[in-house]
Amino acid sequence: MNARNSRRPHTSAHRRLDTRDPDDWITGNQPMTTSQAKYLRLLCEEAGAAFEAKLTKAQASKRIDLLRTHPGHRVM
Numbered sequence: 001m002n003a004r005n006s007r008r009p010h011t012s013a014h015r016r017l018d019t020r021d022p023d024d025w026i027t028g029n030q031p032m033t034t035s036q037a038k039y040l041r042l043l044c045e046e047a048g049a050a051f052e053a054k055l056t057k058a059q060a061s062k063r064i065d066l067l068r069t070h071p072g073h074r075v076m
Contacts, residue, residue, distance in 0.1 A: 028058030036060040043067040 022028050032040070032055050040060055044051040047067055055063065 022058035022061040025058055025061075028061075029056050031055075032057050032060035036064065040064055040067075 036057065037053065037060070040055075040063055041051045043049075043064060044067065049067070052063075
């Protein structure tokens with residue numbers, strides 16, 4: 001069996017993990033990651049919204065989702 005065939009298929013269980021509510025994340029109360037901060041800063045600049053540097057991972061994820069789905073939305 002080669003490396004390509006040994007990969008596990010992407011199952012619906014994996015997709016469910018991707019869509020969990022950020023409030024339910026085990027690490028959701030930790031500070032946002034560097035990647036989240038960079039992306040959120042970019043989205044805030046594009047939307048003309050204020051960037052908050054002291055968000056948790058869960059809070060940052062919610063703001064990112066909001067700005068991605070409503071690009072003109074100002075997050076204060």
